[in-house]
Amino acid sequence: MEVLLYVFSALLGVCVGSFLNVVIYRLPNGMSLIRPASHCPSCGEKIRWYDNIPLLSWLILRGRCRHCGERISPRYFLVELLCGLLWVCSALKFGFSPMTLVADVALSALLAQVFVDFEHMILLDSLTLTLALCGVAAIFADPSVLWWERLIGGFGGGLLLFGLGFVISKAVKREALGFGDVKLTAAAGLLLGWKNLALGLFLAAVLGVFYLLGKKIAGRYDREEAFPFGPFLAAAFALCLFFGTDLINWYLGLFLG
Numbered sequence: 001m002e003v004l005l006y007v008f009s010a011l012l013g014v015c016v017g018s019f020l021n022v023v024i025y026r027l028p029n030g031m032s033l034i035r036p037a038s039h040c041p042s043c044g045e046k047i048r049w050y051d052n053i054p055l056l057s058w059l060i061l062r063g064r065c066r067h068c069g070e071r072i073s074p075r076y077f078l079v080e081l082l083c084g085l086l087w088v089c090s091a092l093k094f095g096f097s098p099m100t101l102v103a104d105v106a107l108s109a110l111l112a113q114v115f116v117d118f119e120h121m122i123l124l125d126s127l128t129l130t131l132a133l134c135g136v137a138a139i140f141a142d143p144s145v146l147w148w149e150r151l152i153g154g155f156g157g158g159l160l161l162f163g164l165g166f167v168i169s170k171a172v173k174r175e176a177l178g179f180g181d182v183k184l185t186a187a188a189g190l191l192l193g194w195k196n197l198a199l200g201l202f203l204a205a206v207l208g209v210f211y212l213l214g215k216k217i218a219g220r221y222d223r224e225e226a227f228p229f230g231p232f233l234a235a236a237f238a239l240c241l242f243f244g245t246d247l248i249n250w251y252l253g254l255f256l257g
């Protein structure tokens, strides 16, 4: 039975990933999710159903439009793949429980935010709201985190990030940590509870530092260039949904024996 759940999660996950690609491309540009039907952004040709199969179509067409041959971003393939993997991980972690579905939706929203923020330097309120609703649903679906730990995570996390953003912005004399980051953190606090959220914020900072170091080593670091923190927050929150509690217990075990 478990195998069925994993297969089903993988198939549904890549399909949702395909939908997330539409979200990532259209919502930040103020376009409708429904109309017009999917078309090539280069030649405008409508994309047929057989060219719109998650993962497979991109591979078969070798990442090019069937009509005009223009490159289709590998992002389409990557988002579908990641979404499928996240859904399988969620099924592995939560098994046959309502929390699997809550985690699936939450992880999909976080995944979309990563790419939206990297491409457009904004976080979408609709995705953050989806995450917050998952946090509320998690109160009922996953009692292993107590409801007041989630509330502390939501309000405390939001306030903490708001304060941090204010202080850092003053220190570097330009806007650091947008309000989108504050809202995303508050929503994630509801989902994760305050302990996992604290770990998530720490991990996000570590990921962000590694990213900047990598850019510096590659010689592509620019002091003046704005740097989106949302992708690192979203990635760290997703990691904590899976491994946060285990990591915290392991770390505390080092001291408590």
Ligand SMILES: [Zn+2]
Residues within 6 Å of the ligand: 040, 041, 042, 043, 044, 045, 065, 066, 067, 068, 069, 070
């Ligand atoms: Zn085309």
